[in-house]
Amino acid sequence: MPTDSPSTRARELWEGLAGVPVSFPPSGGVRVVVSPESGLCPPGWTGVVVLDGSAIVTAPSEGTAAVVRDALSGRRADAEAIRDALPTAGVLGPAVLAYLSPEGFRPAAASATVERLPGHHQALRALEGAAGREDADEASLDDITSPAFVVRERGEVVAAAGYRTWPRRTAHLSVLTAPVARGRGLGRRTASAAVAHALGAGLLPQWRARPAASRRVAAALGFEELGAQLSVEIVPGSPG
Template structure:
């Protein structure tokens, strides 16, 4: 972000491996999976993903005629939505990790779209959004995410949106999020290093 990079690691040992490997790369290459694979022993890569943020001044609430309901973040109907969306989409969304209430839209008794956030250090609200594949393209992600962002801003938090899919990035932009950086997550193959 802004010509700088922040690199985190779960252990001192893995941090040492990453520090040595990344020292050979320019800052702009630390989110390039091909470049990273040349200097680090990589088992798995997730990303890169755009990191976007919304201020209270930039936030644009989504219009909508549908009612957005609030549920506890661990409500069983959210698990049903994750199952309908599939493992990959549910994993990308991270809805199971929210610490906020869930903001949902229902069709009949089932939840067809939901959003919430996980409180992160530094007063960041990491936004999670998921829509049932059969209901996508109807503005439901924007509607539920709008309620989530409003809740986070009211709590004095900075909303953060992490997205790889272009459709998700478009929803964030429609709500007033600005892309300010890129995130790349890696898993090392080094034995005993996590």
């Protein structure tokens, strides 16, 4: 596998975020490590990342790691199968992880004028309000470190995209479209502009999504789904 391929770069990203030395095992394997400071999940939770058919799992303590290892013994490296095998008090995901190479990029046709705004612009907060809390939280536009690429209609921003710079020169994409403007390709158009900006800076575009509509936009731009991320809160006192 080329050292600069999206798959290799994605593995290096998540291995670094694990917070302790760990590497993805051979295909089909699951590797569990203890990492209280893991970047794979919220504090105190268990984080799971599956890439190319293998998984790394971080647990916040030795006791939790023992529970996880016991539950996952003999299990395949599949995010949904891992989720179903664990004794969970809370779950986030799984969300699909998709990546893009410069050669695979399929820019959107210029069907709408895309404007560039500062990432903290108030118009983005208005868009989040129109989209609703659930969709706004999913998109996380308030986290972007890049410019925002937006489409306006009647003076109001109805679609926006940008990215947050992550470690290992990764660009984590955020895309949001107002409910009244969906289904017309505006999300794809703004996302295309954000992706072009990230690739121009030599970054690896990363698309993390659960909704099918978001995954379709990513696929249309050339993103390849390589795995998934999952965060699990293990039931307290589960036997190890």
